[in-house]
Amino acid sequence: MLRTASAFFVATVGLVLSLTPASWSQNNAASSSQPGTSTIIAPDGKAAMAKDPWEYGPFFNGGLGTGDRDTDTFLSVGFHAGKVITDPHLSGILRGQFEYAVDIMPWWHANTSKFLRANCYGAAGGAVDCTSLYPTGGGYNGVSVTPIILRWNFDKGTRLMPFIEGAGGLIWTDHKFPPVGPYQQPGHQGTSVFNFTPQFGVGAHYFLKPHQSLTFQANAVHISSASLGDSNPGVNASVQFTIGYTWWK
Numbered sequence: 620m621l622r623t624a625s626a627f628f629v630a631t632v633g634l635v636l637s638l639t640p641a642s643w644s645q646n647n648a649a650s651s652s653q654p655g656t657s658t659i660i661a662p663d664g665k666a667a668m669a670k671d672p673w674e675y676g677p678f679f680n681g682g683l684g685t686g687d688r689d690t691d692t693f694l695s696v697g698f699h700a701g702k703v704i705t706d707p708h709l710s711g712i713l714r715g716q717f718e719y720a721v722d723i724m725p726w727w728h729a730n731t732s733k734f735l736r737a738n739c740y741g742a743a744g745g746a747v748d749c750t751s752l753y754p755t756g757g758g759y760n761g762v763s764v765t766p767i768i769l770r771w772n773f774d775k776g777t778r779l780m781p782f783i784e785g786a787g788g789l790i791w792t793d794h795k796f797p798p799v800g801p802y803q804q805p806g807h808q809g810t811s812v813f814n815f816t817p818q819f820g821v822g823a824h825y826f827l828k829p830h831q832s833l834t835f836q837a838n839a840v841h842i843s844s845a846s847l848g849d850s851n852p853g854v855n856a857s858v859q860f861t862i863g864y865t866w867w868k
Contacts, residue, residue, distance in 0.1 A: 662826035664780030667867040668703060668716055668772065674867045675700040678834065680724070682859025688797070690732045693859055695763060697724035699834075707774045715782075720768035727763040727790055731756045731798055761792035765816065772824075780832075781823040788816040790842070797842070799850050811848035817841050824865060836861040 677698055684691030701720025709715065733756040741747035765788030772782045790796075795810045822836030837860050843853040 662829045662831075663776060663778050664772070664824060664826060664832075665774060665776035667826065667830055667832070668707075668774070668780075671703045671706065671716070672830075672867045673700070673702050674718075674720075674865050676834070676863050676865040678722075678861050678863030680859055680861045682838075682840070682857050684854050685856045685858060688731075688854045688857070691797070691854060691857065692730045693728070693857060695724040695727040697722050697726075697763070699863060699865070701768065701770065703772065712773070715771050715773040718768075718770040718772055718782075720770055720784075722763075722765040722768065722786075722788070724763040724765075727761045727792075729759045729792070729796060731759070733757050734798070736799070756798040759792045759794065759796045761790055761796075761812075763790040763816070764788055765818075778826045779823055780826070781821070784820050784822075786816075786818050786820070786838075788818070790814045790816060795848060797852060797854060799852050810850055810852065811844035813847055814842050814844050814853070817843075820861075822861070830867040832865045832867070834861070834863040834865045836863075 675698070677696070680693070680695045680697070682693045683689065684693075699720060699722050701718045703716050703718045705717040707714055707716050733754060735752040736755050737749045737752050739747050739749040765786050767788070768784055768786040770782050770784035772780060775781065790813070792812050792814070795812055796814060797810060799810055818838050818840040820836050820838035822834060824832040824834050826832045837858065840857045840859050841853065841855060842857065844851050
């Protein structure tokens with residue numbers, strides 16, 4: 620499933636790039652050589668970043684768990700907002716600008732395998748009583764916010780502007796996530812409705828217009844309750860892909 624998701628993401632990027640106009644430079648040259656015609660401004664990242672802009676827009680995110688969570692799937696929709704806060708620094712291929720950003724996801728969804736579990740109670744070394752088996756797992760809905768996104772936008776001066784980022788966020792779910800289980804130690808009540816999401820990502824903006832771009836991104840996301848519940852199995856790693864539309868101002 621992970622290979623399928625990765626292939627779909629790559630195919631989507633390739634399709635979008637192949638369908639977007641490829642004649643900006645030709646039109647630019649033609650307009651500049653014909654008196655009385657308006658100048659067409661070629662869209663590129665360098666022009667958009669010239670005044671340390673704000674950038675914002677909606678996005679859709681989807682992905683898969685890995686390892687022992689490879690049956691988990693994730694979906695979310697949200698809004699991204701960021702501010703470029705430095706002029707270009709460094710040199711060569713590392714030259715770029717630093718940005719601080721925030722993601723808000725009013726709908727976050729995870730789907731996990733379903734199974735039966737029981738809660739057991741009792742003192743260590745004594746008698747243990749367990750509840751009847753009941754179903755757990757399945758769908759989880761919630762809200763997520765990523766208030767710390769530290770992004771480095773590479774200064775390529777082309778329509779394709781790559782970036783890397785590190786980020787950290789928080790998820791609240793309508794019941795304790797992730798499911799644990801079938802049987803747990805005495806007194807165990809599950810995980811937590813709150814989880815943290817440290818993550819690392821790579822991506823790129825592809826400029827369709829001078830101040831508008833498609834945004835593609837791949838993130839490695841760790842989901843953990845930081846032991847807020849009785850257990851902290853977490854999702855050690857998930858791979859999540861994002862596609863969004865960005866305005867630069």
